[in-house]
Amino acid sequence: MFDLYCDGHSPLHRMKPGWKILALAAAGTALFAVDHVVFSLGLLGLTLVLYRLAQLPLRRAWDQIRPVLWVFGLIFLAQLVFNSWQIGVFVILRFATLLMLAGLLTLTTRSSDMIEGIEAGLHPLRRVLPVARISLAISLTLRFIPVLSQVVQDVREAQKTRGLERNLIALAIPVVIRTIQTSEEIADAIDARGY
Secondary structure, eight states: OOOOOOOOOSHHHHSOHHHHHHHHHHHHHHHHHSOOHHHHHHHHHHHHHHHHHTTOOHHHHHHHHGGGHHHHHHHHHHHHHHSOHHHHHHHHHHHHHHHHHHHHHHHHSOHHHHHHHHHHHHGGGTTTSOHHHHHHHHHHHHHHHHHHHHHHHHHHHHHHHTTOTTOHHHHHHHHHHHHHHHHHHHHHHHHHTTO
């Protein structure tokens, strides 16, 4: 469940993990630093092109954001109340693009390669920082985004069959419990490996 890598031989699959992580960090920073909708739309278009370049169907891009559509709905409502619908759409556009980019990273990079890439990037700081632990934490964080999206989607489908799809508490509590369980399982696996 935890390794969401899709096997492939595209240029993105062959690209070194460190460069992909740097590109994600740069794109995420630019996405929120440049306050213009045209830039965000351009980055969204580029993201979709990258999915095709990675030989992934565009459905996989949609799969990254579909589970959190209800969160986008809440964000839109909050922006509608406090600002305007245009700002709501703009904020959702930014978050959706960032989620799709993070998903693209996890779909084209093995967990082990991602950890090694982060360790290589942090290697000059090894004397002052616990590089192995930091790289593992960053890798787990990036991997956890799509895993959490899948948990939300699974719980939503289960609650929908019970007629509770509109009940926020019936959705939130199982998501929190499953997320904590998954976190504990990952922590146990890390402890078992001596980290």
